[in-house]
Amino acid sequence: MTIYDNKLLPIGVFDSGVGGLTVLKAIREALPKENLIYLGDTARLPYGTKSPASIARYATQATAKLLEHEIKMLVIACNTASAVALDTLRDQVHPIPVLGVIEPGATAAIAARPGGAHLVLATEATVRLGAYSKAILLRDRGARVKEKACELMVSLAEEGWTDGAIAESIVRRYLAEAQADGFALDSVILGCTHFPLLRDTIAGVAGDGVTVVDSAVTTAAVVREVLSSGGGLCDSQQPGHLHLLATDGAARFARVGGQFLGETLTAEDVHLVDL
Amino acid sequence: MTIYDNKLLPIGVFDSGVGGLTVLKAIREALPKENLIYLGDTARLPYGTKSPASIARYATQATAKLLEHEIKMLVIACNTASAVALDTLRDQVHPIPVLGVIEPGATAAIAARPGGAHLVLATEATVRLGAYSKAILLRDRGARVKEKACELMVSLAEEGWTDGAIAESIVRRYLAEAQADGFALDSVILGCTHFPLLRDTIAGVAGDGVTVVDSAVTTAAVVREVLSSGGGLCDSQQPGHLHLLATDGAARFARVGGQFLGETLTAEDVHLVDL
Numbered sequence: 001m002t003i004y005d006n007k008l009l010p011i012g013v014f015d016s017g018v019g020g021l022t023v024l025k026a027i028r029e030a031l032p033k034e035n036l037i038y039l040g041d042t043a044r045l046p047y048g049t050k051s052p053a054s055i056a057r058y059a060t061q062a063t064a065k066l067l068e069h070e071i072k073m074l075v076i077a078c079n080t081a082s083a084v085a086l087d088t089l090r091d092q093v094h095p096i097p098v099l100g101v102i103e104p105g106a107t108a109a110i111a112a113r114p115g116g117a118h119l120v121l122a123t124e125a126t127v128r129l130g131a132y133s134k135a136i137l138l139r140d141r142g143a144r145v146k147e148k149a150c151e152l153m154v155s156l157a158e159e160g161w162t163d164g165a166i167a168e169s170i171v172r173r174y175l176a177e178a179q180a181d182g183f184a185l186d187s188v189i190l191g192c193t194h195f196p197l198l199r200d201t202i203a204g205v206a207g208d209g210v211t212v213v214d215s216a217v218t219t220a221a222v223v224r225e226v227l228s229s230g231g232g233l234c235d236s237q238q239p240g241h242l243h244l245l246a247t248d249g250a251a252r253f254a255r256v257g258g259q260f261l262g263e264t265l266t267a268e269d270v271h272l273v274d275l
Numbered sequence: 276m277t278i279y280d281n282k283l284l285p286i287g288v289f290d291s292g293v294g295g296l297t298v299l300k301a302i303r304e305a306l307p308k309e310n311l312i313y314l315g316d317t318a319r320l321p322y323g324t325k326s327p328a329s330i331a332r333y334a335t336q337a338t339a340k341l342l343e344h345e346i347k348m349l350v351i352a353c354n355t356a357s358a359v360a361l362d363t364l365r366d367q368v369h370p371i372p373v374l375g376v377i378e379p380g381a382t383a384a385i386a387a388r389p390g391g392a393h394l395v396l397a398t399e400a401t402v403r404l405g406a407y408s409k410a411i412l413l414r415d416r417g418a419r420v421k422e423k424a425c426e427l428m429v430s431l432a433e434e435g436w437t438d439g440a441i442a443e444s445i446v447r448r449y450l451a452e453a454q455a456d457g458f459a460l461d462s463v464i465l466g467c468t469h470f471p472l473l474r475d476t477i478a479g480v481a482g483d484g485v486t487v488v489d490s491a492v493t494t495a496a497v498v499r500e501v502l503s504s505g506g507g508l509c510d511s512q513q514p515g516h517l518h519l520l521a522t523d524g525a526a527r528f529a530r531v532g533g534q535f536l537g538e539t540l541t542a543e544d545v546h547l548v549d550l
Binding site for chain 1: 317318319320324325326329399426427429430431433434436440441444445448523524527
């Protein structure tokens with residue numbers, strides 16, 4: 001008996017809204033045969049400006065809903081919830097493995113630029129918690145880390161204004177503010193699941209010498225490692241099935257989420273649930 | 276016996292977050308002797324991207340909390356909640372008078388530019404409900420109305436980036452999109468309580484011939500009319516007391532809300548409540 005007795009069970013992916021669909025997309029690309037179930041807590045988004053106690057309560061409720069559907073692994077595709085609630089959720093779903101997005105992002109940044117200076121772009125709550133700083137400094141004592149809240153970049157991604165002069169000037173302002181004290185960048189970590197949509201703009205503004213670390217891609221790689229090391233990879237010959245749940249606003253979820261997932265969604269693709 | 280037996284009772288002001296503090300500020304300036312109690316539902320903001328059913332439920336719960344404190348009037352200082360829940364809340368608090376922000380804004384726009392072309396800048400939910408269009412066309416059949424969702428302007432106001440090149444380019448883009456079909460503006464209605472902070476930038480981009488209608492100021496004027504017509508104005512000789520309630524994040528409420536209210540707030544000024 002192992003926890004992967006039924007490899008056809010889906011990987012559960014949880015986020016406060018649609019941003020985690022960038023992580024889901026990366027998992028699908030890395031592991032196209034896996035069945036996936038995604039829950040976006042759109043009724044209570046954004047988590048990034050909420051208190052830790054509220055965020056932990058919401059994450060616990062969302063996880064309980066995913067457990068009702070039976071899952072073989074849980075991915076917390078929300079930086080804020082990963083920073084606040086990872087240990088709580090590990091206790092809640094034991095022995096199912098739980099992965100957040102912060103540790104994979106931190107590990108990838110260190111691998112790319114050991115001893116380097118890392119700038120984490122994130123939401124207010126993630127920055128306040130300092131989870132990336134802790135995760136990086138625990139693994140690389142020679143590193144330097146700065147975290148910067150960039151709430152307007154969340155809106156840019158949701159509005160779909162991901163390139164052009166407005167996106168560039170906003171990214172330029174945040175990077176300039178972060179470097180005003182002479183902090184010289186080696187890497188920029190996309191510490192919010194919305195930011196992979198702005199990746200090209202951020203890379204262009206940051207310049208050639210700076211590594212851009214996309215937590216979505218690095219998290220997907222770790223999902224593969226964890227499943228394969230435990231013998232839990234799906235062995236079906238069919239492409240995996242995707243099941244989308246949201247707590248509010250199926251039409252908006254479909255419209256904005258489609259941009260994040262990179263495919264067209266309709267409101268009928270999204271099932272509303274109460275937590 | 277009238278509903279204003281106790282004129283010292285506060286006016287209750289409700290919003291999804293800090294935006295309604297622009298309305299509170301306008302009421303304080305118009306009626307400095309009134310006691311005021313403000314409830315910002317920061318645990319569940321923003322309402323602008325939520326479904327009507329959720330918004331109505333939240334507004335009813337917030338109103339019940341304000342009723343516990345005893346109020347002589349209720350102001351719904353949130354365009355989205357005004358659009359969705361005004362009638363429901365009138366039933367809930369009867370015979371206490373209830374005022375939303377949409378009707379005062381619509382009336383002021385018509386008074387300034389009868390038969391004119393009005394552009395309403397608002398959140399997605401307000402636009403989807405078309406409440407400004409209905410309110411204006413009901414009162415001025417010769418008017419033309421267009422509503423435009425401007426979510427990035429909400430973030431600009433919260434970030435405090437209310438003037439300068441970035442704010443201007445974002446406002447310019449939204450106004451250009453709204454006028455792409457040749458719609459020639461007579462008025463711009465600030466249909467979100469965040470937007471009075473961007474008033475100067477919006478007026479500058481819109482140009483001299485365009486009237487900018489600030490729902491906060493017009494709503495405060497109607498509050499005065501309603502109270503004075505019923506004999507309910509506070510007759511104290513002291514400046515009114517202000518009581519601030521929020522459902523989450525007192526520190527953030529104080530920091531961002533202070534900008535909206537135009538005075539320095541600390542977390543100790545904000546009392547957390549559960550709904």
